[in-house]
Amino acid sequence: MASSRGTVLGDVGDAGAKNKLPAKPKRTEFKKPAKRYFGKKQDDDTQTSRRRLRSAGRRVERTEETDPIPGPAPIHTHTVAQYRRQGDVSSKIRQRMKHGGLIRETVKYDTAVESVARRDLLQQEETGFLEADVGEETADISQFDIADNVDISSAQKFFDLDLKFGPYRFNYTRNGRFLVLGGYRGHCAAMDWVTKKLVCEINVMETVRDIKWLHLETMYAVAQRKWLYIYDNSGIELHCIKRCDDVNRMEFLPYHFLLATCNSHSFLQYLDVSMGKLIHITNTKEGSLNVMAQNPQNAIIHLGHSRGTVSLWSPNSKEPLVKMLCHKSPVRAVAVDNTGVYMATAGQDGRMKIFDMRTYKPVQTYRISTGASELSFSQTGLLSVAMRDSVYIYTDPCRVTQCKPYITHSVRTPVSCTQFCPHEDVLGIGHSTGFNSIIVPGAGEANIDALECNPYQSKKQRQESEVKSLLEKIQPEMITLDPHRLGHVKQTQIHDATAPKIQKIEFDPRYKKKGKSKSGKVIKRKKGVIEERKKAMFKDKIIHKTKKSTAGQTGVFRTTLDRFT
Secondary structure (H helix, E strand, O other), X not given: OHHHHHHHHHHHHHHHHHOOOOOOOOOOXXXXXXXXXXXXXXXXXXXXXXXXHHHHHHHHHHHHHHXXXXXXXXXXXXXXXXXXXXXXXXXXXXXXXXXXXXXXXXXXXXXXXXXXXXXHHOOOOXXXXXXXXXXXXXXXXXXHHHHHOOOHHHHOOOEEEEOOOOOEEEEXXXXXXXXXXXXXXXXXXXXXXXOOEEEEEEEOOOOXXXXXXXXXXXXXXXXXXXEEEEEXXXXXXXXXXXXXXXXXXXXEEOOOOEEEEEEOOXXXXXXXXXXXXXXXXXXXXXXXXXXXXXXXXXOOEEEEXXXXXXXXXXXXXXXXXXXXXXXXXXXXEEEEOOOOOEEEEEEOOOEEEEEEOOOOEEEEEXXXXXXXXXXXXXXXXXXXXXXXXXXXXXXXXXXXXXXXXXXXXXXXXXEEEEEEOOOOXXXXXXXXXXXXXXXXXXXXXXXXXXXXXXXXXXXXXXXXXHHHHHHOOOOHHHOOOXXXXXXXXXXXXXXXXXXXXXXXXXXXXXXXXXXXXXXXXXXXXXXXXXXXXXXXXXXXXXXXXXXXXXXXXXXXXXXXXXXXX
């Protein structure tokens, strides 16, 4: 038995040796590296940043071998200075912690300015102007010649609308896609002028003096004979503002959601269309107001008066911020360019003047045979001057004295309104028998900022832009002549902080017997002591202010006879 058991086991052992499974590999043990400390222990963020710098250095070395011009594209210093809005303030800080934080903020700011300036490299579109042959003038080229030599889409921008309810006033939207017309005899129409699609058309059966788009192409305001009305893009009346009566001219401030109106009774009014409130009403005391323009740079309203003056207004003042004597006769038209630096005025004396709004002095003066009735600036600095039934367009008349016009155009009847279409080489002309759209090469901005105003936006994008603009609405209190002063610190607040402040007074009356410590008597006693201490503190504060005001004055007379001593 023993031998058989051993034989069987021996056979099994041989078979197992033949079909033996591979042995499991032994678990390898990794030894932890020894900790080494060189001075202070470095954190993980510092080590990872150093690794990134080393890898970036290797990548730069590799690209330098293949790239003949290594590094980013150079940027002109003038382009960078164009977008820079503040200086280096880090050198003025003495505290170490704040100094380091400001240095980091300055680096971020410089990086942002450089990226914005580098964006100009991607804007390859350039404005093009008419160039005449030798012995010819661009003013001799007619609109029919221009339309015959441009592409089909541009040629369709030259058209004429024959209407019977004029004279007409009109307004383009900020993105330049939609047009609204208002005839003096009550005809109002809104249209997509690019596709020539009519949006709505109504007749209010009343005199229409002016018409303006609001923040979107879904609402527009109409200054009718008696009151101010607001309609939607279906022609349905939304509001009737009876407090704005006898309105002659209107201007809409898109970033503040304010509709500024001037009427025949010499009143200037500001209507907040986001809340439906009149936030400011002032009497200019200059008679009927028929000339109005806005400065797109600082949202200041410019009013022209019959005494030859132009006054500048904001909703934060009852008096004009600036009052300028521009002409010796009534002012007929006012326009301000997009930069807010130059203002053009036209008087009844047949003169047109260009003023520098930084010094409030005239820089150019032009003699016109007949006084200009309408002025309008384009996005590139072209100026259109309407005289009777003709329109003359000048290139850069603010910096260089122009002797000849760039383009001329005549209509059938006297011109009542002119405006350049944003982002298009188009000038709209409203007159007594309709509306004309002419082609003006080089008038529009070639590069469109779609985040600011997108002419190709969808319905969803329009809704989102409306919500975003409402969230970013600027308050009327921030309208000033110099918008760059908004970030400055008011010095009077610093001086007031150094003055003695009225501190909180605490007084606990002591306990008295014979009913003198009842709750009512205790409160009365406590109140009397607190009032006496407050009077003393107020007196000290007044003495401090008087000493401060008289510190820099000399020759202060106490009586009338002291000045003779």
